[in-house]
Amino acid sequence: MSIVRLTNDRYTVTVPAPRRMLDNGGMPTASPTVNTTLSIGPHAVQPPVVLAPMAGITNAPFRTLCREFSGGKGLFVSEMITTRALVERNEKTMQLIRFDASEQPRSIQLYGVDPATVGKAVRMIAEEDLADHIDLNFGCPVPKVTRKGGGSALPFKRNLLRAILREAVAGAGDLPVTMKMRKGIDDDHITYLDAGRIAVEEGVTAIALHGRTAAQHYGGTADWEAIARLKEHVPEIPVLGNGDIWSAGDALRMVRETGCDGVVVGRGCLGRPWLFADLVAAFEGRPDDYVRPTLREVADAMVRHATLLGEWIGDESRGVIDFRKHVAWYLKGFAVGSEMRRRLAVTSTLEELRTGLDELDLDQPWPSGADGPRGRTSGNNRVVLPDGWLKDPYDCAGVGEDAELDTSGG
Numbered sequence: 001m002s003i004v005r006l007t008n009d010r011y012t013v014t015v016p017a018p019r020r021m022l023d024n025g026g027m028p029t030a031s032p033t034v035n036t037t038l039s040i041g042p043h044a045v046q047p048p049v050v051l052a053p054m055a056g057i058t059n060a061p062f063r064t065l066c067r068e069f070s071g072g073k074g075l076f077v078s079e080m081i082t083t084r085a086l087v088e089r090n091e092k093t094m095q096l097i098r099f100d101a102s103e104q105p106r107s108i109q110l111y112g113v114d115p116a117t118v119g120k121a122v123r124m125i126a127e128e129d130l131a132d133h134i135d136l137n138f139g140c141p142v143p144k145v146t147r148k149g150g151g152s153a154l155p156f157k158r159n160l161l162r163a164i165l166r167e168a169v170a171g172a173g174d175l176p177v178t179m180k181m182r183k184g185i186d187d188d189h190i191t192y193l194d195a196g197r198i199a200v201e202e203g204v205t206a207i208a209l210h211g212r213t214a215a216q217h218y219g220g221t222a223d224w225e226a227i228a229r230l231k232e233h234v235p236e237i238p239v240l241g242n243g244d245i246w247s248a249g250d251a252l253r254m255v256r257e258t259g260c261d262g263v264v265v266g267r268g269c270l271g272r273p274w275l276f277a278d279l280v281a282a283f284e285g286r287p288d289d290y291v292r293p294t295l296r297e298v299a300d301a302m303v304r305h306a307t308l309l310g311e312w313i314g315d316e317s318r319g320v321i322d323f324r325k326h327v328a329w330y331l332k333g334f335a336v337g338s339e340m341r342r343r344l345a346v347t348s349t350l351e352e353l354r355t356g357l358d359e360l361d362l363d364q365p366w367p368s369g370a371d372g373p374r375g376r377t378s379g380n381n382r383v384v385l386p387d388g389w390l391k392d393p394y395d396c397a398g399v400g401e402d403a404e405l406d407t408s409g410g
Contacts (some may be wrong), residue, residue, distance in 0.1 A: 041176025047283030048262025061308035083112030119167030271329025333370030
């Protein structure tokens with residue numbers, strides 16, 4: 001599984017090969033008794049693993065890296081694209097929807113709150129052959145989205161949700177339309193079962209559920225029982241589970257415990273793009289092929305990631321600067337001093353990055369406890385909503401013309 005790429009005249013980057021170590025203390029894991037194929041319209045996703053859209057993360061370079069580790073298996077979704085920005089052909093947005101020739105199927109996630117604008121964006125994608133699959137975002141909990149009635153706030157307005165889904169499915173033609181959502185706004189405003197039934201009635205192909213409310217953000221523990229209830233509630237279409245998948249073992253356990261048809265992996269792959277190699281191995285019953293890279297192999301992956309970003313942006317320095325946010329995730333668990341971590345997090349060239357990495361003890365094996373939560377872990381936040389949003393779940397008042405965001409990527 002070793003993948004070698006010549007990134008420039010000075011560096012040859014090797015993506016780490018499998019390490020025959022298990023994530024259960026060394027005891028063999030039984031072959032999974034779960035489905036290994038997910039159907040998204042005409043697309044067979046095997047194994048049933050999806051990269052969750054993450055703002056500023058799941059751009060083309062990161063998708064490429066994850067896909068290399070998976071051997072091209074799975075589904076890798078773009079970061080969030082705003083329907084208004086797409087319709088207006090915003091320059092940044094048009095770059096974000098560029099796919100590598102090897103990406104099949106091409107998957108775009110859209111955000112929108114106005115049915116007409118969502119419909120225009122979906123028709124544009126279908127008519128101009130910009131993607132093969134469209135996912136709709138009803139799960140984002142960040143204030144700049146929910147304060148306009150979008151993301152995880154929107155399913156509370158049942159009629160608005162129905163109108164958006166109807167426009168999207170009608171405009172998509174033969175393209176499958178899926179949706180990703182949360183349990184609800186908070187424990188007093190749970191929406192996922194109603195939203196799931198509306199989705200089925202409007203022709204949505206599959207649903208992904210993050211087992212948290214918007215108020216939880218990324219704190220606490222994901223409610224996998226809610227995923228099981230949704231699967232029982234809408235048996236007509238595939239249901240994918242999302243939340244607290246930090247390892248391949250977590251993914252198998254979610255499928256077994258909830259009966260869901262596949263998994264969506266977000267924060268678990270931050271600084272761990274080889275998690276997709278583990279997921280493929282797990283669903284194919286090969287747990288002894290899980291990847292446990294040395295720090296040297298992690299460093300190679302870091303340079304590859306930064307190089308891909310520079311090539312995609314068209315500027316090496318900007319690519320390395322964009323990569324800075326990934327440094328701490330990649331190095332989690334390894335013996336790297338705070339001063340070196342700080343130094344690596346302010347590099348501006350590939351040479352600086354590689355030089356700093358070369359000063360580390362690169363023969364360090366994969367550290368115990370390196371897996372586990374990464375990224376945002378905040379919770380119990382007040383959800384910012386439009387005035388009067390919670391007065392009536394069926395009244396669409398409060399969604400103004402300015403509700404559509406004009407920039408993409410979250």
